[in-house]
Amino acid sequence: MPNPRLLIDQPLAAGATLTLDEAQAHHVGAVLRLAAGDALRVFNAREGEWRARVIEKTKRGMRVLVEERLRAARACPDLDLLFAPVKRHARDLIVEKATELGVARIRPVLTQRTIAETVRVDRLALIAREAAEQTERFDAPEIAAPVSLPRALDGWESARPLIFADEAGDDEAQAWGGTQGRAPPLAQALASVAGAAKLAVLIGPEGGFTPEERRLLRGLSHVIPVSLGPRILRAETAAIAALTLIQAVWGDWRQG
Numbered sequence: 001m002p003n004p005r006l007l008i009d010q011p012l013a014a015g016a017t018l019t020l021d022e023a024q025a026h027h028v029g030a031v032l033r034l035a036a037g038d039a040l041r042v043f044n045a046r047e048g049e050w051r052a053r054v055i056e057k058t059k060r061g062m063r064v065l066v067e068e069r070l071r072a073a074r075a076c077p078d079l080d081l082l083f084a085p086v087k088r089h090a091r092d093l094i095v096e097k098a099t100e101l102g103v104a105r106i107r108p109v110l111t112q113r114t115i116a117e118t119v120r121v122d123r124l125a126l127i128a129r130e131a132a133e134q135t136e137r138f139d140a141p142e143i144a145a146p147v148s149l150p151r152a153l154d155g156w157e158s159a160r161p162l163i164f165a166d167e168a169g170d171d172e173a174q175a176w177g178g179t180q181g182r183a184p185p186l187a188q189a190l191a192s193v194a195g196a197a198k199l200a201v202l203i204g205p206e207g208g209f210t211p212e213e214r215r216l217l218r219g220l221s222h223v224i225p226v227s228l229g230p231r232i233l234r235a236e237t238a239a240i241a242a243l244t245l246i247q248a249v250w251g252d253w254r255q256g
């Protein structure tokens with residue numbers, strides 16, 4: 001078993017002594033069950049990953065000695081996930097899996113059919129942090145404060161194409177008044193963004209997008225509607241499937 005990893009917000013250098021805060025000390029002591037002398041790995045997005053050792057465990061905290069650098073830091077592809085905060089279990093799953101799949105940012109977006117419930121950004125940040133520790137990345141994705149869909153789209157940076165997971169089938173699309181039929185498959189759409197340095201993907205809530213939202217999205221030149229197939233996926237499945245394909249085709253191998 002490789003040594004457990006801990007994301008540390010302090011500078012890391014050989015010989016540095018870290019004092020873990022209470023929550024992290026509890027995690028290392030009670031959850032990971034490490035004691036004085038045990039090895040672990042500490043990391044952050046600036047100084048990379050280091051071998052470290054527990055020096056002492058006290059009632060209120062823990063001290064850790066940073067020993068030797070194991071890996072230089074490497075950034076995840078510049079990929080944002082915009083998602084409508086679905087019910088709690090699915091929401092937590094989306095944040096965990098999006099972190100594993102290497103998104104840079106997670107942006108909750110409130111849509112018309114979003115079940116209005118409060119979004120605890122701090123809780124989602126903790127889930128992202130724990131997933132980052134387990135997944136060999138060097139940072140936790142940033143969790144943005146929730147904003148409405150129009151607000152998220154307002155002033156969108158044009159260099160970041162927005163892939164819009166649009167589940168509407170042909171019949172439904174036509175009923176909404178359009179020549180706008182089923183969107184092209186994601187795999188095909190990704191060919192058109194091969195050269196983009198940044199990307200974002202938008203997944204809707206349990207109830208999907210309203211016709212009005214769909215029209216708004218489809219009217220924007222940087223928005224690329226895509227289909228994830230003829231089946232309707234749950235939001236969490238859609239997020240995982242879309243991110244897997246985007247990373248496989250666009251993201252993961254671009255940094256060499």
Ligand code: SAH
Pocket residue numbers: 164165166167168202203204205206207208209226227228229230231232233234235238
């Ligand atoms: N409107 C649907 C359910 C929405 S599924 C209904 O209630 O019948 C939740 C979200 O997952 C959608 O808004 C969409 O962003 C994404 N999604 C699910 N299946 C999809 C598919 N086949 N193609 C594209 N996006 C899909």
